[in-house]
Amino acid sequence: MSDQRATLADWAKPNPVTDNRSGLIGKAVDRYDGPAKVTGTAAYAFEVETPSPALYGILVTSRIAKGRITAVDTASAEAAPGVRLVWTHLNIPETFADPEGKVGFAKTHFPLFRDDRVRFFAEPVGLVVADTFENAVAAAQLVGFTYEVEGPATSMDTALDQGEIPTGDPDLEMGDFEAAFAASPVRVDGIWRTPVINHCQMEPHATVAWWEGDVCVTHTSTQVLKRSQVYVSSTLGIPQDKVRVFARYIGGGFGGKVMNHWDLILAPLAARALSQPVKITFTRHQMFHATVHRPGVTQEVRLGANPDGRLTAISMMTWSHCDSAGVFTEPASRFARNLYAAPVRRMGLRRVRLDLPPPGPLRSPGEAPGMMSLECAMDELAEQLGMDPVELRIRNEPESDPETGKPFSTRQLVRCMREGAQRFGWDRRAPVPGQVRDGRWLVGMGMAAAVRGSAILPAKAGMGVDADGVVTLSQAMTDIGTGSYTILQQIAAETMGVPLEQVSVNIGLSDLPPAPGSGGQFGAVTAGSAALAAGMSLRKALAQLAAEDPDSPLHGGPAEAATFQDGMIAIGNRSERLSALVSRAAPDGVYREAASGPAADQGAWDRRSYGAQFAEVGVDTVTGEVRVRRMLGVYAAGRILNAKTARSQLTGGMIWGVGAALTEGNYPDPRYGSFVSQDLASYLAPTHADIGELEAIMLDEEDPKANPLGAKGVGELGIAGSPAAIVNAVHNACGLRVRDYPVTPDKVLAHWKSNPLPLAARGRGVR
Amino acid sequence: MKPFTYERAVDAAQAVRAVASTPGARFIAGGTNLLDLMKLYIEQPTHLVDVSRLPLAGIAATSEGGLRIGAMATNSQVAAHPQVRAHYPVLTGAIVAGGSGQLRNKATTGGNLLQRTRCAYFYDTTKPCNKRIPGSGCSALEGLNRNSAILGASPACIATHPSDMAVALVALDATVEVLLASGAQRSLPVADLHRLPGDTPHVETDIAPGELITAVVLPPPPKGAQAYRKARDRASFAGGLASVAVAGGQVALGAVAHKPWRASAAEAALRAGASPREAMDAELAAAEGHERNAFKIDLVGRMGVAILSQNAEDRA
Numbered sequence A: 001m002s003d004q005r006a007t008l009a010d011w012a013k014p015n016p017v018t019d020n021r022s023g024l025i026g027k028a029v030d031r032y033d034g035p036a037k038v039t040g041t042a043a044y045a046f047e048v049e050t051p052s053p054a055l056y057g058i059l060v061t062s063r064i065a066k067g068r069i070t071a072v073d074t075a076s077a078e079a080a081p082g083v084r085l086v087w088t089h090l091n092i093p094e095t096f097a098d099p100e101g102k103v104g105f106a107k108t109h110f111p112l113f114r115d116d117r118v119r120f121f122a123e124p125v126g127l128v129v130a131d132t133f134e135n136a137v138a139a140a141q142l143v144g145f146t147y148e149v150e151g152p153a154t155s156m157d158t159a160l161d162q163g164e165i166p167t168g169d170p171d172l173e174m175g176d177f178e179a180a181f182a183a184s185p186v187r188v189d190g191i192w193r194t195p196v197i198n199h200c201q202m203e204p205h206a207t208v209a210w211w212e213g214d215v216c217v218t219h220t221s222t223q224v225l226k227r228s229q230v231y232v233s234s235t236l237g238i239p240q241d242k243v244r245v246f247a248r249y250i251g252g253g254f255g256g257k258v259m260n261h262w263d264l265i266l267a268p269l270a271a272r273a274l275s276q277p278v279k280i281t282f283t284r285h286q287m288f289h290a291t292v293h294r295p296g297v298t299q300e301v302r303l304g305a306n307p308d309g310r311l312t313a314i315s316m317m318t319w320s321h322c323d324s325a326g327v328f329t330e331p332a333s334r335f336a337r338n339l340y341a342a343p344v345r346r347m348g349l350r351r352v353r354l355d356l357p358p359p360g361p362l363r364s365p366g367e368a369p370g371m372m373s374l375e376c377a378m379d380e381l382a383e384q385l386g387m388d389p390v391e392l393r394i395r396n397e398p399e400s401d402p403e404t405g406k407p408f409s410t411r412q413l414v415r416c417m418r419e420g421a422q423r424f425g426w427d428r429r430a431p432v433p434g435q436v437r438d439g440r441w442l443v444g445m446g447m448a449a450a451v452r453g454s455a456i457l458p459a460k461a462g463m464g465v466d467a468d469g470v471v472t473l474s475q476a477m478t479d480i481g482t483g484s485y486t487i488l489q490q491i492a493a494e495t496m497g498v499p500l501e502q503v504s505v506n507i508g509l510s511d512l513p514p515a516p517g518s519g520g521q522f523g524a525v526t527a528g529s530a531a532l533a534a535g536m537s538l539r540k541a542l543a544q545l546a547a548e549d550p551d552s553p554l555h556g557g558p559a560e561a562a563t564f565q566d567g568m569i570a571i572g573n574r575s576e577r578l579s580a581l582v583s584r585a586a587p588d589g590v591y592r593e594a595a596s597g598p599a600a601d602q603g604a605w606d607r608r609s610y611g612a613q614f615a616e617v618g619v620d621t622v623t624g625e626v627r628v629r630r631m632l633g634v635y636a637a638g639r640i641l642n643a644k645t646a647r648s649q650l651t652g653g654m655i656w657g658v659g660a661a662l663t664e665g666n667y668p669d670p671r672y673g674s675f676v677s678q679d680l681a682s683y684l685a686p687t688h689a690d691i692g693e694l695e696a697i698m699l700d701e702e703d704p705k706a707n708p709l710g711a712k713g714v715g716e717l718g719i720a721g722s723p724a725a726i727v728n729a730v731h732n733a734c735g736l737r738v739r740d741y742p743v744t745p746d747k748v749l750a751h752w753k754s755n756p757l758p759l760a761a762r763g764r765g766v767r
Numbered sequence B: 001m002k003p004f005t006y007e008r009a010v011d012a013a014q015a016v017r018a019v020a021s022t023p024g025a026r027f028i029a030g031g032t033n034l035l036d037l038m039k040l041y042i043e044q045p046t047h048l049v050d051v052s053r054l055p056l057a058g059i060a061a062t063s064e065g066g067l068r069i070g071a072m073a074t075n076s077q078v079a080a081h082p083q084v085r086a087h088y089p090v091l092t093g094a095i096v097a098g099g100s101g102q103l104r105n106k107a108t109t110g111g112n113l114l115q116r117t118r119c120a121y122f123y124d125t126t127k128p129c130n131k132r133i134p135g136s137g138c139s140a141l142e143g144l145n146r147n148s149a150i151l152g153a154s155p156a157c158i159a160t161h162p163s164d165m166a167v168a169l170v171a172l173d174a175t176v177e178v179l180l181a182s183g184a185q186r187s188l189p190v191a192d193l194h195r196l197p198g199d200t201p202h203v204e205t206d207i208a209p210g211e212l213i214t215a216v217v218l219p220p221p222p223k224g225a226q227a228y229r230k231a232r233d234r235a236s237f238a239g240g241l242a243s244v245a246v247a248g249g250q251v252a253l254g255a256v257a258h259k260p261w262r263a264s265a266a267e268a269a270l271r272a273g274a275s276p277r278e279a280m281d282a283e284l285a286a287a288e289g290h291e292r293n294a295f296k297i298d299l300v301g302r303m304g305v306a307i308l309s310q311n312a313e314d315r316a
């Protein structure tokens, strides 16, 4: 099975998940890990109990963005109470760069403290380990670095012409864009800018490590166990099977924990040097610079259309910043290759090297910032055409992928928009801005499309059943708060025909069958497909066991006809309890592993999840404050595995959209190369009070060409398009088009200075 | 943070003596501001005298018809107090516009008055800041100064005072009562408590180190409507871009200066029969913006006009 790739025909056959006999798939099952989390018994990396008392490490970070370390003074730190070790580039044990660059985007991180160069502000340049956290923090303050400072480059807009085309991401050129655009009777042409966005996971990056002989044991906060294992083994120069990475519970990832950071290497290194467990956590302040962030993106969108609304030419070029040695590029224009029909198309990505901290993926990389320009440009085009924005999008709905011509596996974007418009009361939207007033608020509605790719990656899983009939699913998968535990429990229970309570989910450890982890909204479908495969393999083994066991009532029956339900295995009308079979015929239990991955012929189809975002906002006529009153997202994302966790993912994404549209952003100070917000008091993620009514509707859909489950990703879809819906609503409320995100009161007031509010909208009614 | 010693004070007299006799000692009340600053090494006390359990949390009517609020009363207690809600709604409005529920449960009346600026460069110890290190320079002046002051600033410092509560207290003509190390007491108007930055932005108030705020005293409520309005980048848990407190004919502005700003020029203009717009223009005649915060002049003007017009309408 593992070498023979499945085909779409295999996936089209019924399986226990698609049959869903017990109805567990899709059910709003409570979280498997919920009780442990709310009772505080779920130990996150830093809280894991160590076999012997742990030491505490604190990173020392650079005070400059660019330059050279000319002198290091560690004497007073070394003499401080409780200090066990102080490392800088002068005395850190040797570490190695990963030769194949397998470890991802953050190449600048390897090897650690490699030389006397400082490449970005707050780059870790030293480590202090002490007997207590407090002593480590106090001593870290005493490490003295002297720098030769160089001026950092921090402005992307003055360096756009130096943008590099990322390897493997050539521009798309279909037709002569300039000519087609010039000949288009209706045009939109603008530059949008989205700022740096920080992940702000609740749990900071943290690792605890110790050694058991030559085996390195780590508990860390990561989205990807296997890659973490590779990272540790290649950086420390030890075999992979000597590295164990645990991540049982993770307090948020959002892409920022797809890469590993200094904690994961320094903790094992220090633990080895000191023969004692070592815990290292980033402080909240360090999180803003020394991890990764979504880069700022400058986006040029140009749309040409006929008066009937049909796009004739579409161009989207995006620039994002990257550190001096990194490879990450925000794929902000990639989705535009696919979304709307237009005969002439040009899309490209550029990477601009700046002396800012390394960027990386953040929830829905590409679509999240990219749809903030294109979907606003579409709104501007609709306004110019005097056409409803929903209608404009329907008019440009492609028959097949406009770039490759591939058919869509499923694409219900139009249905999402129609259904959303109807549920939201879109027909009550006043087509002319500034018409609707509610007390001191001007009220408007906006909408946008949502799209996000849905991949399945190769993965393995193990499924076992013991003498008590307890089914255990084993996989090196992570649950970063999304619900992986729960959907794996549901898939295991449904596949093996046992109640949920009879399933144990063993994930979060690199020893287990490999899965790519959580990211790119591939996690649930990838891990779940492997779980289904493992379950099928286990069913086969159990059926054979029963058929061959003279003491089984199923003895001699046709094994391939076995069914599994209510904790029983049955052939025809003969049945027995799973626990009875296993305890008698295989008292040590039965366990099988299996693999799954993309189907051999899957590439012929374009597979994505879609949605439509609707928002209603109020704009305060006195202060220019914008508040979201209502949001609705209607989504078509394949089979929904768990109505509750899927809804949380979607509404969570929409809330991120509120932040992206209205409050979030970080800004480099050009003099210092540092971001101005360095804590959660000044980096403004939305609060409860920023969220009005919020609803996510999931349309019935199955996509058997996506994976054997028929499911697609939901984790990132909600943030795609939702900021644009809000900003389009701001325009509908008050006539303002903001192209520099986020929409803050100063921008609204500046607009009113040059465009005084219509008299009807002025009024008084404040408070 | 830097190691320090700690003691819990049992009475106010002992608390002031303890701070006076220990160099580098500080009071700690709710700790919501001081601890954050200690973690960042912006504040480095060597000894903390915990005053949070002193019996100074009472809220009681005064014989003059006002209200005396103990310095240890939490922000939540004050905001929810029936007398405050009934007679000083501007104070309740201001307090609940600040921080979050958790912070207000810990934050005390005294500590709130003495909280320090939220200027981003004050918080970033890798940057020059005259308030943190006198003479090092002001990074905000030419920097990302969107939240900086538009009134009463100096080239040495353009930071604002972040308290919402204090803006309402200034509009209400409140006074603070202070216990000196000698055991003597004094009182001063809240309006005179905070200083403008001048050349010494690190000297923020007229309370000397070691002096303990014991209470805030409100005079009888002024005649006329009261209201507090705060504009901010997100709907909750965010410092103000600007705020306006009105209590009868008394007006104060917040997040625009190094201190809660009593709008005396606007008040005088109103008394002389000016319109709300004329009154706010008079107040803001001397306002000065920097590269990114000039919008605050427009913003606080609009807010003042709106709130004063509403009050005028209510009276009519």
Ligand SMILES: Cc1cc2nc3c(=O)[nH]c(=O)nc-3n(C[C@H](O)[C@H](O)[C@H](O)COP(=O)(O)OP(=O)(O)OC[C@H]3O[C@@H](n4cnc5c(N)ncnc54)[C@H](O)[C@@H]3O)c2cc1C
Pocket: A681, B026, B027, B028, B029, B030, B031, B032, B033, B034, B035, B036, B051, B071, B097, B098, B099, B100, B103, B106, B107, B108, B109, B110, B111, B112, B113, B114, B115, B162, B163, B164, B165, B211, B212, B213, B214, B237, B238, B239, B240
């Ligand atoms: C994330 C965040 C957001 C916030 N947002 C807002 C906001 O929007 N609006 C707002 O108004 N505030 C806001 N605050 C500030 C909050 O209101 C203050 O931190 C709080 O009021 C301080 O009170 P405390 O008792 O905790 O003071 P502490 O932190 O204990 O002390 C602060 C200072 O006052 C001194 N001190 C305390 N009590 C006395 C006393 N009785 N006599 C003399 N000196 C004393 C201490 O020595 C210290 O220097 C915010 C705070 C945080 C952390």
Ligand code: SF4
Pocket: B117, B119, B120, B121, B122, B128, B129, B130, B131, B132, B137, B138, B139, B140, B141, B156, B157, B158, B159, B201
């Ligand atoms: S404005 Fe004041 S607090 Fe801010 S950097 Fe300048 S001196 Fe420091």
